[in-house]
Amino acid sequence: MNKNLLILGAGGHGRVVKETAVAMGYFNKINFLDNQSELSIGKCEDIRQFYNNYSIAFAAFGDNEQRMKWIEELIEIGFQLPILNHPNAYVSPLARIEVGSIVCAKAVINTNAVIEKGSIISIGALVDHDCFIGEFSHINSGTIVKVGCRIDRLKKVDAGMVYSNKNILDNYRFEVGV
Known part of the structure; x- marks a missing residue:
């Protein structure tokens, strides 16, 4: 092959x-x-x-x-689908990432997190421990997914948001600028 x-x-x-x-x-x-x-x-x-x-x-x-x-x-x-993990990202050895997903530069996937098939973890996104990211989801740039959160399949979490188990906490929203 x-x-x-x-x-x-x-x-x-x-x-x-x-x-x-x-x-x-x-x-x-x-x-x-x-x-x-x-x-x-x-x-x-x-x-x-x-x-x-x-x-x-x-x-x-x-x-x-x-x-x-x-x-x-x-x-x-019959194509093979890779997992693309940028060398400047951190992925815990105890995390699970499924095929067709990408973890971009400076992203963090912490212990026991699950990233299902076809998901995007954008630049600088943080997925804390014990989180579940459903199939074909997009965790956009600078997003923080807090401990133990579940993101449903096909969900997009906008850039710079802090995602909690119950809701997105707009009070903690931030934009990173130059």
Whole structure:
């Protein structure tokens, strides 16, 4: 099996995915499929044509529903879905991260946290111990998911928010600026 990665989606999130994949130093070749980008080598709907040259694929769409649709398609075709973990992120050895997920630079996944399939843990997000992040969720930049929280599947938690078991605490919302 080759170690070539095909990324579906060459937008902002797709480029973050590629940078993370490059930083990992694992893949031999990395290319995009996208319907509207000059960076791509083809269109997303032509994915089956690339199966023989790319054994690994990653759906890099910020839209949770679209990411779910493509991950299900990639699995059906037979692609291997990686877990992309930026080398500058911290992931506890006791955490569990499922395929098709990305942990971006400076993110923290603490002890016994579970990140289900197809989730995005954006730059600088903190997922504390014993949290559960449901399938195809997006924990955006700078978000803090407090101890023992459960995030439902397909949920997006906005940037800079503090997420508690019962609600999002807007009083503790912060924005990180330059």
